[in-house]
Amino acid sequence: MGLKALSRLAGLLVFVLLLLSSCDSGFNYSIKSTLNPYNISPLTAQLKIETEKPCNVTIKVLGKIPVEQTFNLNATNLEVPVVGLYPNTLNNVIVTLDYDGGLVIDSIKIKTGNTPSHFPRITINKLNRNEMEPGMHACDIHFANNGKFNSGPIIFDDQGQVRWYLDLSFAGKMVSPFQRLKDGTILMVSRHVIYEFDMLGKPLKETNISTNYGMHHDVQELPDGNLLICVGKRNNFIKLENKMVASDSDHIIEFDRKKSKIVREWDLTKHLDVSRNDLNFFRPRDWLHMNGLA
Template sequence: MSVKYKEFEHIISSQYRAEQEFLAEYQKGGYSFQKPYVKLNPYLIAPLTALILFETEQPTTVSITVKGKEEAGNIRFDFPEAKEHILPVYGLYGNYENEIELALANGEKNTLEIKTDELPDKVKQPTLFSTTPEYFQDNMMFVSPTSPAMTAAYDYRGEVRWYSPINFAFDLKRVKNGRLLIGTDRLMLPPYHTTGLYELGIIGKIYKEYRLPGGYHHDQFEMEDGNLLILTQDPPRGTVEDMCVLVDRKTGQILKKWDYQQILPQYPVGGSGSQDQHDWFHNNAVWYDKKTNSLTLSGRHQDAVININYETGKLNWIIGDPEGWPQDMVDKYFFKPVGDGDFDWQYEQHACVVLPDGDIMCFDNGHWRAKIKENYVPAKDNFSRGVRYRIDTEKMEIRQVWQYGKERGAEFFSTYICNVEYYGEGHYLVHSGGIGKYKGETCDTPPSRYVGDDLHYTEFNSITVELKDDVVMYEMQLPANYYRAEKLKLYCAEDILTFGQGEILGTLGVTEKFLTLPPTEEGGMVPEGYGVKVGLEEDRIIFKARFEKGQMVLLQLEGEEAYSYFIPTTKRPFLAMCVGTFLESDDRAVEFPVSREGLAGEFKVSLIIDEKKYDTGLTLHL
């Protein structure tokens, strides 16, 4: 058969099966403190983790020390009193005989060895690293990639102590239950919009997937009650990255929506150098501020950080260069720079943060650093930086009170991605993660867009800096692009491993049907040259193939009722390739998911290609 077909198990199902297997093995019995059960990479996607299980006759605390290559690299954690001991092991080194020391409350000790495999090439090694163990201690710097690399965590020496081969997307945040929220690896809309978010324990277990009809991109925020702000869109209307939703943490249901088309004028108003009609706002960050009950949103393609009322969605203010905006909006919503110090507007910014005193921080990418094409600043002469603005919403005045990065010039310049973090007054992280050169020249466009042969001519770099009172206390450079950097500890008392199957929450919605069918003639079996692949997931059908640009393609599911889906073969020229890890090297490659919601029964799969109808030979039982 010319069509390849495969069924895919959801990672949550795979992990549950793996968990059942290792628990069954453990429950055969005979495991004690001196001879515990040890399982490396128990949840399949975190190779530098392990699990130790044993019982003691009396309740006791247990401390674990994962030995470093030197004493400063030791990672220690104390587990609460119990008889049944479930001990996650974090911070193993790759390709190493790791030594693990266990100690009971009575002083009894046991030392184990765990051998790990070599790190994959996609786990990048630092090209420059500088800090001290006294300063960085047992923290890890997590980075999530946008170029060919893997999500990984680096210790005080720049050694990798955690990574995952899963193609996670966008931001990685620790939430109140100690787990991580990160974008799924399941592509929903090209080039990088995924099905939603995973809630992930450091051990690699996925407890929940939060799915959204419009998919997920860029950022999320945990509210005080645990519900989640998630950035999304409504694809059928033809625009992207211009909506935010509030999602119920327990059910995955959408509780509230904010639609920026109801708040702001669209293309070409306020347009940055990367704006188009399809991606007019490009929302890449969201922050809730309890003091003002407001949302602050970063819109890369309007060079604007905006603030809206949480309840009503009404616009409060805009930080940005007012060039190109209607005068009535400039008068009402924009700030006027004041003060005698240096001041620069931010352009195509990322990662807006509201500080405790109301100041606004963001990463000012500075892409083009102008609103008018004739004034664009080329990358080789440009700069990116972390910046802190002080705003007076009564007088509508703004002053720049701090920045870092301008002094480093093009070396620190990122056209896209990046973040800042606030750890306290004078204590900041500035992550310039999208640095690149193409054929030796500093990139004027995101380097993640380069695939295939172009990769040979592309140099990727990422610079992560932590500053305290304007002194650089930490710097790491990696030869890849990373969306954001987050400093976290591996062990967290709230991140408690619980057994049982994870949950798939929310909905992907019903995939839009194509209603007008062209006249067709029979074409027989679909030609092999199209490279058609069909994958069946628990909640989706995945269609992949190769077509020339502009070919007319419809996927048909024919059962008691027929469903037709339009397959786009003309790719949009995305000017903000924020994550390039889903890109295919073949320009003809097409991937299209169909939600299984609303589909039940037996369906014959056929294709209409340029007015010929082809049989795939496949019948799906849904």
């Protein structure tokens, strides 16, 4: 038997021994799992763990591309997220409890449903990990649905398998763009609402902005946590061919997330040529249609 095979066998034996020892360690604990605890993130679960001694926890979703997270909580009552579950699968999840004096390894099963039938089929044609950031791949998907949008972000792995998504159909309109802020918050906006979630889909904050502004297409987080947002503004006019027409999608606002208010705005009609014809063939007032910030 080769060295690599022996090494794998030794590792397997150690793992089995740890599992066996955890069953008779005399360390009391309980684990309760809740799938999709906030009803909009079907490939996640929440574990409620109670232990007799303070613990740190490591969660590992097994599979061809495993997902592992460690939580240094040092507590006896723990709530930890499980992300990266496979759809339509009885997922095997390894739970490691690390406490002063020992280590307990347990295994739980979490059954998930299938992804929605309208999700796209993802095929990976080429993958060059040397030219990519580590981790999985995130994007927005939107279904127009005759004007009543069904939007939601998805994350898929290197095999094209969806491993996380949010069902935002409750909004009834386009919600975009999906991004994860530096504090871990999942942020998305609809026309007049800023949504903030955690990875389990727990609503952290929902902020309504003035209906005089309509958000669309791009949001950027500033170093201080404020947001730059593309907007259109009501009752904003430009002069074209000696006629005053209402303009659209030509403002930027700075939004203070902590105080939930607009602190600054820029009217790009005051800085750029509104007579440019790049997009005016759509409709005269849509002279810029700013969809991106950099």
